Amino acid sequence: xxxxxxFIVGGEKMFxxxxxxxxxxxxxxxNRYIFENAxxxxxxxxxxxxxxxxxxxKENGRIYAIAxxxxxxxxxxxxxxxxxxxxxxxxxxxxxxxxxEDLAQQVIKYIDETYPEKNFTFKVMARxxxxxxxxxxxxxxxxxxxxxxxxxxxxxxxxxNPDSIVYVEVRDYGAYIRGRALQGAGxxxxxxxxxxxxxxSGGIDSPVASWMMAxxxxxxxxxxxxxxxxxxERAEDKVVRLLTQVSxxxxxxxxxxxxxxxxxxxxxxxxPEELFTIIxxxxxxxxxxxxxxxxxxGALITGESLGQVASQTxxxxxxxxxxxxMPVFRPLIGMDKTEIVAIAHRIGTFDISIEPYEDCCTxxxxxxxxxxxxxxxxxxxxxxxxxxxxxxxCVKNARYQKIGYRQNQ
Numbered sequence: 001x002x003x004x005x006x007f008i009v010g011g012e013k014m015f016x017x018x019x020x021x022x023x024x025x026x027x028x029x030x031n032r033y034i035f036e037n038a039x040x041x042x043x044x045x046x047x048x049x050x051x052x053x054x055x056x057x058k059e060n061g062r063i064y065a066i067a068x069x070x071x072x073x074x075x076x077x078x079x080x081x082x083x084x085x086x087x088x089x090x091x092x093x094x095x096x097x098x099x100x101e102d103l104a105q106q107v108i109k110y111i112d113e114t115y116p117e118k119n120f121t122f123k124v125m126a127r128x129x130x131x132x133x134x135x136x137x138x139x140x141x142x143x144x145x146x147x148x149x150x151x152x153x154x155x156x157x158x159x160x161n162p163d164s165i166v167y168v169e170v171r172d173y174g175a176y177i178r179g180r181a182l183q184g185a186g187x188x189x190x191x192x193x194x195x196x197x198x199x200x201s202g203g204i205d206s207p208v209a210s211w212m213m214a215x216x217x218x219x220x221x222x223x224x225x226x227x228x229x230x231x232x233e234r235a236e237d238k239v240v241r242l243l244t245q246v247s248x249x250x251x252x253x254x255x256x257x258x259x260x261x262x263x264x265x266x267x268x269x270x271x272p273e274e275l276f277t278i279i280x281x282x283x284x285x286x287x288x289x290x291x292x293x294x295x296x297x298g299a300l301i302t303g304e305s306l307g308q309v310a311s312q313t314x315x316x317x318x319x320x321x322x323x324x325x326m327p328v329f330r331p332l333i334g335m336d337k338t339e340i341v342a343i344a345h346r347i348g349t350f351d352i353s354i355e356p357y358e359d360c361c362t363x364x365x366x367x368x369x370x371x372x373x374x375x376x377x378x379x380x381x382x383x384x385x386x387x388x389x390x391x392x393x394c395v396k397n398a399r400y401q402k403i404g405y406r407q408n409q
Contacts, residue, residue: 193217
């Protein structure tokens with residue numbers, strides 16, 4: 001049988017602390033502490049957004065979140081599940097050390113209140129961090145297992161493939177009791193992978209690309225191109241809501257809105273129609289790179305997937321990248337649309353992305369775009385424009401707002 005890892009209604013009230021588990025951070029070597037400290041800070045920031053008083057501490061290579069007041073269990077778990085770097089969240093019962101018999105009774109109480117059905121297999125995994133405790137870890141496993149079997153007739157021991165594992169850790173100041181971990185977001189802590197600027201349109205792909213790079217520890221700055229009156233304020237509001245959803249994982253960010261109407265109108269009036277899109281993309285990269293450098297970013301991010309549309313062929317992407325001098329990350333490059341949509345659903349951006357508001361990438365589109373542009377022809381096609389002056393004007397007139405910040409920040 002499969003035992004649910006969810007806690008019964010009311011049972012969560014016993015949990016006053018959480019063990020925060022990480023994976024990749026554990027193999028980072030001498031700079032591991034940098035990732036651990038970032039994870040502590042990010043977890044604390046996430047918990048500060050909900051009701052309650054929490055402290056997040058690092059002790060002997062482990063990270064704990066402790067509730068110092070009443071709190072909503074589901075809110076706390078949800079907040080921690082949005083922190084990159086956390087692979088598991090283990091709700092724990094923290095007790096004082098009043099001897100083995102009291103510890104055994106607390107373990108029995110934990111099982112009684114946590115599992116509604118008492119007909120599963122289990123094993124005890126005890127860890128004696130306090131070396132002067134009268135029993136070693138193996139003895140604790142055996143003795144606690146025996147006490148559990150006496151208390152619940154329907155339970156059986158299976159040390160190889162149990163339905164549930166009861167973890168007990170005896171420490172200097174008491175003991176922790178916990179079960180299986182609730183799933184976390186994975187990845188590495190935001191802020192440990194550098195800073196990058198993401199070009200975000202309002203479609204399905206770029207919010208997913210933002211989320212994926214944040215999962216690799218990248219701190220985000222967002223750049224959106226608006227072309228009023230062809231695009232509306234609702235289109236920009238849509239992007240703000242998308243980034244707000246992403247910021248639940250990525251943390252706070254700045255969003256720059258670049259006025260792009262003049263550039264697009266000049267491209268339409270002076271450049272070959274079949275090259276409209278590629279020339280527009282090259283302008284976007286130039287503007288985005290200047291804003292990225294202003295924000296001390298080390299890379300750009302786009303939501304392109306190879307071959308998805310005319311501007312995302314290998315030749316078109318190569319032609320676009322020729323005007324960028326910093327790295328351009330494309331986390332979706334090898335993904336199918338169905339895979340991207342699945343992530344969008346999971347992170348809560350899909351329904352916002354499909355709202356029917358035009359963005360600047362969907363206006364002035366050529367009937368027959370060039371899918372394999374030749375760089376020299378593109379350079380000739382855009383030579384009628386004063387590129388440097390237009391880029392400078394876009395950067396100068398860009399305005400920014402804060403996403404995911406608290407009101408007093």
